[in-house]
Amino acid sequence: MIKIKHKGSFKNTENFLKSTKKLSDIQLYILEKYAIEAIDALSLSTPKDTGKTSLSWGYQISITENKIKLTFTNSNNSGGVPVAIILQYGHGTKNGGYVEGIDYINPTLKPIFDKIAEELGKEVNK
DSSP: OOOOOOOOOOHHHHHHHHHHHHHHHHHHHHHHHHHHHHHHHHHHHHHOSSSTTOOOOEEEEEEEOEEEEEEEEEEEEEEEEEHHHHHHHHHOOTSEEEEOOOOOOHHHHHHHHHHHHHHHHHHHHO
């Protein structure tokens, strides 16, 4: 038979776990704030013909056990093809031509990703 005796408290462990939860809440708040900023920036920078693609941006934040993930979405599709992607990378045409892409997503999101990294870094180092 094994007998375990315990004396003291788990206060330090409980405080650590509470601070981890608070950090996750802070991280979530930061991601939400910059996700909204990114959606506005993507809407402004998206090439416009009808404007449908620029108005179709969204985001999702998913939380798993060990990570928080921010995903940007665009719901405008043409024949099952995401219009935002063919604007970014280019596409072939019906008559054999090619429309060159415009790199508008990366330059739009880079400064926002830099802000996220900076602000999250400050929170982690506190």
